[in-house]
Amino acid sequence: MSSLKAYGKVDEAEQARLDARRRTRKRITIISLSSILLVAIVVAAVVGTRASTGNSKNGGDQAKSLSASAKAVCDVTLYKDSCYSSLAPLAKSNQLQPEELFKLSIQVAMNELSKASRYFSTNNGLLFRGVTDNITIAALNDCNDLLSLAMDHLNSSLSSAGDVSALDAVDDLRSWLSAAGSCQQTCIDGLEEANLKANAQNYLKNTSELTSNSLAIITWICKVASSVKMRRLMSYDDEEKVNMPKWLHQSDRKLLQTKDLKKIADFIVTQDGSGKYKRIRDALKSVPDKSKKRFVIYVKKGTYNENVRVEKSKWNVMIIGDGMNATIVSGSLNVVDGTPTFSTATFAVFGKGFIARDMGFQNTAGAIKHQAVALMSTGDQSVFYRCSINAFQDTLYAHSNRQFYRECNIYGTVDFIFGNSAVVLQNCNILPRRPMLGQQNTITAQGRFDPNQNTGISIQNCTIQPFGNLSTVQTFLGRPWKNYSTTVYMNSMMGSLIDPSGWLPWTGNTAPPTIFYAEFRNFGPGSSSKNRVKWKGLKNISNKLASQFTVKAFIQGDKWIPDTGINYKPGL
Numbered sequence: 209m210s211s212l213k214a215y216g217k218v219d220e221a222e223q224a225r226l227d228a229r230r231r232t233r234k235r236i237t238i239i240s241l242s243s244i245l246l247v248a249i250v251v252a253a254v255v256g257t258r259a260s261t262g263n264s265k266n267g268g269d270q271a272k273s274l275s276a277s278a279k280a281v282c283d284v285t286l287y288k289d290s291c292y293s294s295l296a297p298l299a300k301s302n303q304l305q306p307e308e309l310f311k312l313s314i315q316v317a318m319n320e321l322s323k324a325s326r327y328f329s330t331n332n333g334l335l336f337r338g339v340t341d342n343i344t345i346a347a348l349n350d351c352n353d354l355l356s357l358a359m360d361h362l363n364s365s366l367s368s369a370g371d372v373s374a375l376d377a378v379d380d381l382r383s384w385l386s387a388a389g390s391c392q393q394t395c396i397d398g399l400e401e402a403n404l405k406a407n408a409q410n411y412l413k414n415t416s417e418l419t420s421n422s423l424a425i426i427t428w429i430c431k432v433a434s435s436v437k438m439r440r441l442m443s444y445d446d447e448e449k450v451n452m453p454k455w456l457h458q459s460d461r462k463l464l465q466t467k468d469l470k471k472i473a474d475f476i477v478t479q480d481g482s483g484k485y486k487r488i489r490d491a492l493k494s495v496p497d498k499s500k501k502r503f504v505i506y507v508k509k510g511t512y513n514e515n516v517r518v519e520k521s522k523w524n525v526m527i528i529g530d531g532m533n534a535t536i537v538s539g540s541l542n543v544v545d546g547t548p549t550f551s552t553a554t555f556a557v558f559g560k561g562f563i564a565r566d567m568g569f570q571n572t573a574g575a576i577k578h579q580a581v582a583l584m585s586t587g588d589q590s591v592f593y594r595c596s597i598n599a600f601q602d603t604l605y606a607h608s609n610r611q612f613y614r615e616c617n618i619y620g621t622v623d624f625i626f627g628n629s630a631v632v633l634q635n636c637n638i639l640p641r642r643p644m645l646g647q648q649n650t651i652t653a654q655g656r657f658d659p660n661q662n663t664g665i666s667i668q669n670c671t672i673q674p675f676g677n678l679s680t681v682q683t684f685l686g687r688p689w690k691n692y693s694t695t696v697y698m699n700s701m702m703g704s705l706i707d708p709s710g711w712l713p714w715t716g717n718t719a720p721p722t723i724f725y726a727e728f729r730n731f732g733p734g735s736s737s738k739n740r741v742k743w744k745g746l747k748n749i750s751n752k753l754a755s756q757f758t759v760k761a762f763i764q765g766d767k768w769i770p771d772t773g774i775n776y777k778p779g780l
Contacts, residue, residue, distance in 0.1 A: 281309050285424040286658070287417035294320075294418060307369065310425050314366045314385075317418035321362065321392075325355045327411045328395070335407060347402040347548045351395035354550070357520065357558070357586065361388035362419065378430045379662075379764050383588065383630065385423040386661040387608035390628040391586075392416050393657055394607070398548045420658050427660040469528050469565075473506035483508065488516050488527070488537065497521040507567070509534040515541060515554055518587065522559035529567040532596035532617060536568035542577035549602060553584035560588040560609075563772050564595050571599035575621055575644045581605045585629070592616055593774045599624070600643065606631040606665070610763040614776055619675055623653035625665060626689065630763050632666045634777060639675035640683045640705060649678070650712055652686030654693040659722065664694030666757040669777070672734065673703040681705075684712040686725070688745075694724045696749075696757045698780070699731075706734030709741050719743045728754040755780055 282291035294316040295309070327335050328351040335348055361384040368377045368384075392412050399408040475491040476483030485491040488507055495503045502524045509530040516537055518525055529535025539554030541547045555569045562585070573580035582599040583592075588609035596617045597604050603620035606627035613633045618625060621643035625633070640649040651672070656663045665686075674683075683705045686695050710727070713719050723745035727737060740746060747753075759765035760778040769776050 277306070278309055281306070281313075281425055281428070282421075284428040285421040286660075287421055290414060290417040291421045294421075306429050310422065310429060311366060311369050313418070313422040313425050314362055314369065317388075317415060317422055318359065318362045318366065320415040320418050321355065321359055324411050324415045325352075325359070328352045328355055335404075335411070343546050343548070344402045344404060346546065346551060347398045347404065350398045350548050350550045351408070354391040354395045354398075358388040358391035358419070360520065361385065361391070362422075365422070378426060381426050382423065382430075382660075382662045383610055385419060385426065386628070386630075386658070386663050387586070387588070389416065389419045389423065389658055389661065390608040390655070390663075392419065393628070393655075394550055398550055401543065401548055420660070423658065423660045469504055469526075470506045473504040473528070475503070475505045477505060477507040477512075479508070479510040479512070487514055488512055489514055492516070492518060492522060492525065495522050495525055498523050500524065502526055504528060507535050511536045511538050513538050515539045516556070518557045518559045518562055520558040520587075524561040525559060526563040526565065527567060528565045531566050532568045532594055534568075535566065536570060536596075538570050538572060539582075540571060540573045540577075540580070542571070542573035542580035544573075544577045549579040549581065549605075550584070550607075552579060552602075553581040553605060555583050557583075557585040557587040557590055560590070561768075562587045562590040563593070563774070564591070565593045565774075566595070567592075568596040568598065570596070571603070573599070575600040575642075575647070578622075584627075585609075585611055587611075589768045591769065591772050591774055593772075600641070602626060608663075610765075612759065612763060612765060612769060612776065614774060620651075621649050622647060623650050623687070623689070625651055626653040626655065628655035628657070628661070628663050628690070630663045632668060632757075632759050632763055632765070633670055634668045634759065636667075636670045638667070638670055638672045640672075640678060640681075641675040642678065642681060647681075648712065649681055649683040650687045651684065652695050653689040653714075654686065654695045655689040656692040656694050657690040659692050661692070664696065664724070664757070664762070666696050666698065666762055667700055668698045668758065670697075670700040671703075672700060672706065672732075674705045678705050682707045685710050685727075687712040687714050688719045688723045688725075689714060691720045691722050692724070693719075696724075696726045696728065696754070697730055698728045698754055698757065700735075701732040702730050702734035704733040708736070708739035710737070710739075711741050711743070711746065719745055721745055726754070751780065 278295050282288050282295060285291045295312060298312050328348055330349060330352050339345055365381050365384045368380055392415065396408040396412060475485060475494060477485045477488050477491050479486060491505045498521055504526045507527060507529045514537065537555050541552040543549055543552065554571050569583040571580040571582040579602040580599055582603050583597045584605035584607055586607040586609060590611050592613045594615045598619045600620055601622040601624065603624040604618055606625065606629040608629050611629050611631040613636055616636045617639060618636060619639045619641055621641055638651060640651060643649055652665050654665045684707050685697060711725060721744040724747060725745055726747045726749045728749055755761055758779045759769065759776055765776060766778055
């Protein structure tokens with residue numbers, strides 16, 4: 209991180225001395241605050257940090273060999289035994305700062321993930337040996353991709369923790385570690401479809417636990433820091449503030465606010481051959497890898513029958529069409545015909561900083577084919593503006609990382625907005641449609657599985673109304689896919705199609721008490737809470753708590769959405 213220079217002309221030598229003094233003050237401040245935090249951790253260990261219960265003998269032995277500060281850190285994790293055993297050989301010194309312990313925890317998670325990935329490698333990986341059926345091969349290929357994504361997220365977390373104070377980067381760190389865990393869980397879910405869940409859980413057990421431990425540690429450090437008001441102390445005067453690295457140049461905001469982006473597009477895709485490319489995937493191949501410059505691809509009106517992937521190396525891509533009903537990307541991959549859910553997406557985004565505007569994405573497999581995704585995004589800080597996302601079951605897969613949808617139309621039946629990202633849908637039309645005979649509609653299926661993840665679905669200022677006649681179909685706001693499922697509806701219009709009970713269990717007659725579901729200041733005939741389910745996890749929330757699910761607070765949108773040139777509402 210480099211300090212912002214003051215405005216005006218400054219003598220170079222004087223500027224160098226000024227910068228040096230600022231760096232020294234910042235270094236002293238961070239060291240002092242880290243020391244305060246270390247003292248807080250040690251005190252917590254001595255005066256009452258809850259010890260692990262039910263540890264194995266080995267776990268208990270390892271705990272005894274840990275330093276007091278490292279033991280206190282491990283005691284806040286969900287998987288204490290794996291934390292003890294992984295950090296004991298590395299963290300014997302009481303002089304280790306909290307951030308050093310955090311970085312060690314990421315390193316051991318990366319090492320374990322590297323070992324586990326060999327089993328899923330397409331190059332003679334153990335799990336590929338003797339496998340001949342296409343469904344299993346496809347699921348294992350997905351795992352290979354997902355574990356590579358998980359490694360990228362862990363590596364980003366480690367690099368960021370090394371470049372800046374963990375307290376400065378806590379939002380990014382929690383997002384990336386949440387995404388790393390989600391990628392591993394998606395591998396397990398995909399292999400469950402191929403009846404190989406036990407194998408996946410066995411090979412990924414250690415790395416999943418270690419990733420969760422890193423997430424728990426940074427979450428706890430943040431809480432301790434907040435409790436001693438260190439976040440306030442970490443603030444600097446304007447001229448001494450430090451900037452997190454930006455993906456885009458300053459000029460990109462002006463570029464994206466240009467009225468006619470089509471005229472300045474880097475590439476043009478047309479079906480009639482008048483542009484440079486006829487297929488979107490070919491245009492994407494020409495985008496430089498890891499570009500810090502925004503690349504704009506204009507796709508002229510027409511239906512493009514292709515499955516498109518914005519690869520993880522393609523950063524800062526913007527695709528703009530002639531309208532959500534004019535420029536459409538169409539596919540039909542589905543689970544029934546042998547494609548794992550993760551790979552059914554007609555349009556899949558892996559690269560960070562992606563923007564889609566005035567585009568349509570559809571999967572035409574139909575309700576009878578069950579899971580068939582129209583759009584999947586795992587790209588961090590991705591934005592979809594005035595887009596149509598159209599399918600039946602599992603329409604929109606908001607997989608992981610931070611995402612924002614504004615003024616989009618989203619059509620579907622079962623679990624048609626799902627995943628484990630931190631996502632805000634704002635001013636969108638949510639349009640349930642007729643499912644297969646005997647099915648019920650569920651709008652959301654949020655997949656948070658770890659209490660320390662900062663994920664969930666926030667639906668704000670949206671309109672929920674039927675697409676077609678749903679008079680004989682029950683439609684619910686959502687159901688809990690995982691034990692910590694988190695979904696909030698705020699200031700949205702709910703039509704009469706919403707069942708009075710509101711929410712549907714995943715299994716049985718109730719939901720885990722650990723979920724977090726809330727409805728805040730909604731209106732319309734379907735918004736009445738009088739006959740809602742009586743679940744412990746269905747909350748009445750205050751204005752203050754609702755504010756935590758807004759663009760500014762939930763996805764830190766004020767830091768990156770302005771650079772997209774797209775209008776948004778930061779708060780309630």
